[in-house]
Each structure stands twice: as structure tokens, then as C-alpha cells.
Amino acid sequence: MRFHVSEAGPEDGRPVLALHGWPQHHYVYRDLLADPPPGLRIIAPDLPGYGWSGPAPHKWAKEDVVSDLVALMDALGLEHVLLVGHDWGGFLGHLLTLRVPERIDGYLALNIAHPWVPPKVMARHAWRFLMYQPLIAIAGVPVQRHTAFLDRVYRQVSEVDAETARVYSERFRDPVVARTARDTYRTFLFREIPRLTRSGERRRSTVPTRVLFGRNDAAIAPELAAVETARADDYTLELIDGGHFIVDERPDLVRDRLIKLAAEVPAR
Numbered sequence: 001m002r003f004h005v006s007e008a009g010p011e012d013g014r015p016v017l018a019l020h021g022w023p024q025h026h027y028v029y030r031d032l033l034a035d036p037p038p039g040l041r042i043i044a045p046d047l048p049g050y051g052w053s054g055p056a057p058h059k060w061a062k063e064d065v066v067s068d069l070v071a072l073m074d075a076l077g078l079e080h081v082l083l084v085g086h087d088w089g090g091f092l093g094h095l096l097t098l099r100v101p102e103r104i105d106g107y108l109a110l111n112i113a114h115p116w117v118p119p120k121v122m123a124r125h126a127w128r129f130l131m132y133q134p135l136i137a138i139a140g141v142p143v144q145r146h147t148a149f150l151d152r153v154y155r156q157v158s159e160v161d162a163e164t165a166r167v168y169s170e171r172f173r174d175p176v177v178a179r180t181a182r183d184t185y186r187t188f189l190f191r192e193i194p195r196l197t198r199s200g201e202r203r204r205s206t207v208p209t210r211v212l213f214g215r216n217d218a219a220i221a222p223e224l225a226a227v228e229t230a231r232a233d234d235y236t237l238e239l240i241d242g243g244h245f246i247v248d249e250r251p252d253l254v255r256d257r258l259i260k261l262a263a264e265v266p267a268r
Contacts, residue, residue, distance in 0.1 A: 001068045002054030004046045005076075008033040013041035014267050015078050016258065019069075020044070021087020021112075022181055023150050024168045025051030028086065031251035037259050040082075045072060047089065049180025051171060060183040062192060066095045079103060080268045083207075084258060086110040086247050088184060097207040106208045106265035108258055111217055111246050113224035115201040116231045122197075125221045132219075133185045140182030144172040157218045158245040205232035208265050212257050214242030214249070 006026045013036070018029045026033075026044040036042045048056035048068050058064040069092065073081065083104050085093030090112025097104050098115075132153070135143060143149050150172055154165035172178055209232055213222050227237050238257075242249050 001048055001057060001071065003048075003068075003072050004052035005072075006033055006044045007042065009036035009041035010039070011041065013039050014262060015041045015043055015076075015081045016262075017069075017073070017078065017081045017083050018042060018044040019083075019085040019089025019092055020047065020050070021085075021089045022050075022184060023144070023153070023172055024087070025171055027051075027167055028247045029084075032255060032258070037255060037262070040258070040262060043076065043078070043081075045069075047092075049183075050177055055176050056180060056183070060180060060187050062092060062095055062188070063099075065092055066099050069096060070100055073100075073103065080105055082258070082262055082265070083107040084110070084254075085112065087112055087244070091115065094205070094209075097205045097209065098201075098203040101206050104207045105268060106261045107210070108254075108261050109209060109211045109225070110254065111213050111220060111244050112211075113220055114211075114230050114232075114235075115196070116229055117196075117224050118200075118229055119197050121223060121226075121229065125224060128219055128221065129189075133189055136181055137185035137189050138182075140185065141175065141178045144169075144178040144181060145175065146173075154245075158243055158249065160245050160248045164248065201231070203231070205230075205235065207232075208234040208261075209236070210257060210261055211235070211237045212246065212254065213237060213239055214244060214246045215239045216242060217244040219244045 020028045025046045029044040032042045046053040080103055083093050090109045094115050097107050150169035151165055154160045211225050215222055247254050
């Protein structure tokens with residue numbers, strides 16, 4: 001797996017691994033990269049097949065991507081990190097805390113469901129996923145490459161300006177990136193959702209987890225990140241005014257919560 005990685009901050013700074021979601025890439029963390037908080041080293045990879053990273057050597061089963069990210073941490077010599085994740089990067093972040101908890105000091109999750117959502121809660125919000133996920137899972141390559149669908153998504157459900165939206169959407173015209181997004185949702189809808197419905201996620205998180213969530217998110221309901229259903233020892237949820245694209249819309253707030261997390265959990 002060939003990763004494209006953007007970094008900023010001192011080489012000896014405390015490493016922060018920052019994971020993006022769909023339909024974006026590492027540029028979502030541009031504010032942190034342009035002005036890293038003192039003492040922190042921001043490391044923002046493009047996820048496998050997204051942005052400028054090479055194609056994934058699999059069909060984007062989320063545990064396979066977690067294996068890629070652990071290998072990236074090994075390659076970069078990151079024994080311990082603070083973790084930030086938004087959207088799919090947020091879901092992968094939860095899985096990383098379950099896979100290698102001894103390497104994650106603390107986790108800041110942004111507008112993403114946790115992996116312990118009960119089936120009856122998921123069922124209440126299934127309509128949200130039906131708005132766009134089947135389309136991307138089935139016809140995602142032509143839709144992302146040859147239509148203005150992603151630009152319309154940003155225009156209708158976010159405060160992201162048109163120029164920034166194009167920075168993201170233009171990358172999805174690349175066939176590798178478009179296929180990756182299709183596989184992300186195809187695997188999720190047809191393999192992972194049925195498995196989670198049958199058996200659920202049994203592992204428990206021991207990593208301090210702070211969730212920041214825009215309550216007006218049209219894609220993911222805050223109930224899907226509820227404290228009451230999280231199988232975690234130290235998990236908090238903070239609801240704020242805003243939508244799904246919280247890193248773009250509230251970068252100062254994300255920065256502030258990252259600084260607070262770094263101060264709260266000791267480096268190892």
C-alpha cells in the first residue's frame with residue numbers, strides 16, 4: 001500500500017494521526033496542517049485509494065483498512081499517537097482503538113457513529129443511509145466521475161464554500177478514487193451491515209474517547225454516537241450547532257478540542 005501523507009509540526013512533537021472521510025481527503029485538515037498546535041505533529045494521510053494514495057489492495061473492508069493504517073504507523077515509527085477521525089476516518093478510528101488500544105493515547109471522533117449501535121437504533125435512521133449510500137455503492141464510479149453530484153451535496157447540506165468543495169470533488173473524477181468510494185459503500189452495505197446486525201461489535205474500548213458532533217448532521221444522527229450504547233470505559237459526547245462537515249465548518253473548535261485532549265491524556 002502506497003500512502004500519500006501530509007505532515008506539519010516538529011519532528012519530535014507529539015504525533016497526531018488525522019483521518020479524513022468521504023467525499024474528502026487530507027485537505028480537510030488544512031487548518032491544523034497550516035498552524036499545528038504547539039508541541040503537536042499533525043500527520044494526515046489520504047486513506048487507501050483516496051486523495052493521492054495508491055489503490056487499496058482489497059475491497060475496502062474496514063478491518064482491512066485498519067490493517068493498512070497500523071502498517072502505516074509502523075512505517076512512520078509511531079508507537080503512540082493521538083487520533084482524530086471524521087466520517088469514515090472516524091469509524092476507522094474507533095476500530096483502531098479496538099485493534100491497538102495500547103498505541104492510541106486518546107481519540108477525538110468527529111460526526112461519526114460508533115461501532116456499537118444497536119440494530120433497533122440503526123433501523124430508525126436507515127432512511128438517512130438510503131439517501132445516498134446505495135447510489136454510491138451501485139453507480140458510484142460514473143456518478144462521481146461524470147456528474148456534479150458531489151458539488152450538489154456540499155451545496156445542499158454544508159457550509160463548505162464552492163471552491164473548497166471543488167478541491168474535494170475534482171479528485172473523485174479519478175477512476176481509482178471513484179472505485180474506492182464505490183467499494184467503501186458496497187462493502188459496508190452488503191457485507192458489514194449484515195454482519196453487524198447479526199453479531200454486533202463485542203470488543204470494548206479502553207481508550208479515552210471524546211466525540212464532537214454537529215447536531216444538524218443530515219447524514220448521521222447524534223443518536224448513533226450515544227454515550228448510553230457505547231461499549232467504552234471513557235467516552236463523552238458533545239453536541240454543537242453545525243452539520244456533518246465539522247472540520248471544514250468549525251476548524252477552530254476542532255483545534256481547541258484536540259488541544260484539550262492532548263492536555264488531558266498523558267503521552268506514553
